[in-house]
Amino acid sequence: MTRKRVLSGIQATADSTHLGNYLGAVRHWVSFQDEHDAFYCIADLHTLTVETDPAVLRRRTLATAAQLLASGIDPDKCTFFLQSHVAQHNQLGWVMECMAGFGEASRMTQFKDKSQKSGSDRTVVGLFTYPMLMAADILLYQADLVPVGEDQRQHLEITRDLAERFNSRYGKTFQIPDGHIVKSGAKIYDLQNPTAKMSKSSSSVAGIVEIMDSPEVNAKKIKSAVTDTGREVKFDEKEKPGISNLLMIHSTLSGKSIETIEKDFEGKGYGDFKTEVAEVVVEFLRPVRQRALELLEDEASLLAILHDGAAKARIVADHTLQATYKNLGLVQ
C-alpha cells in the first residue's frame, strides 16, 4: 500500500519558534514521519512578506531548521527543505495566482488583519498573493494531509478550492488535500492576552513561550500568565481563558486528560497549578533547546541536510509542475 503524502511548512519570522507552533503543528509533523511520506519546508519565501535584514533572515532560517530537527524532525524519515531551494514553488505559485479570483483573495482574514494593521502603502503585494504560494507548496507534492494550527484553516480552504477549480477546467492534476487540525493544541493563546493567539508577530515578549528561551525565563512567563480572579482550576474558555489555555498546554504536553488535571488541583489555588504547568513546559523544552544549540554549531551539516532535502523535493515538485504546464496547454 502506498503511504499517504503529508506536507506542511513554517515561516522563519523569529529567532525562536514557540509553543503554539509546536503544539499546533510540529508535534504532528513528527508523528506523521513514521507512517507517511512526509515533506516539511521552511517557507522562507513567505517570510519575505515582512522586510527583514538579510543577516537576520539567514540566521532565523538556520535557527528554525535547527529547532525543527531538535523537536524530532528526522531527515532520514522525511523530506526536509527550504522553500526557496525548490524553484517550482514560485512557478506553480504563478499558476495559482492565475486561478484565484481577486475577490476570494481579498477575503483572506490574515491578509485583511495584517494589511489593516500596516496600512495599504506599507502592505506588500506578496502578502496578498501569499495564500497562492502556500497552495503551490501543498499541491506540488500531491499532499493528502496538511497538519497545521487553526489559523491556517482558511488558507487550506482556498488551496482546496484552487485545486478543484484547476482539476475541473484542465483535468485531474492535483490531489485535493485535507487539513489535519487537531482540536487539542490547534490554538494556543498569548499568556498575557489569552483571547489572542500566541504569535511570533503580534504577541508581547511576556506572552509567548519561545523554544529558545532559557528554562528560567519560560518558567517565569508561565507563572506570570494572566488568569481570572477565581480560584478553581476548570476548563472554561469563556470565563477562564487564561486557565483554559494553561490546561490545554499541560494536557497536550503531559498526555494527561484535562479532567485528570482539574481533579489533581481540586481545592488548590492557581499558584500551585501554574508551578506545575511551568515544570511540564520547562522539562519538555530543555532538551529541545539544548539540541538546537548543538545543531547550530555545525552549520555545514545543517546546510547539507537542507540541500539533500531540496534535491529530493525537486524531483516530486517538477513532476507535478510539468503535468500542470502540459494540462494548461503550455508548449512542452
Ligand code: TYM
Ligand atoms: P506559521 O509559520 O505562522 O506557523 C507554523 C505552524 O504553527 C501553527 N501555529 C499555531 N498553532 C497553535 N497555536 C498557535 N498559537 C499557533 N501559531 C502558529 C500554524 O497554524 C502553522 O501550522 N502560512 C504558514 C506557513 C506555510 C505552510 C505552507 C503551512 C507556508 N506554506 C504549506 C502548511 C502548508 C504560516 O505562516 O505558518
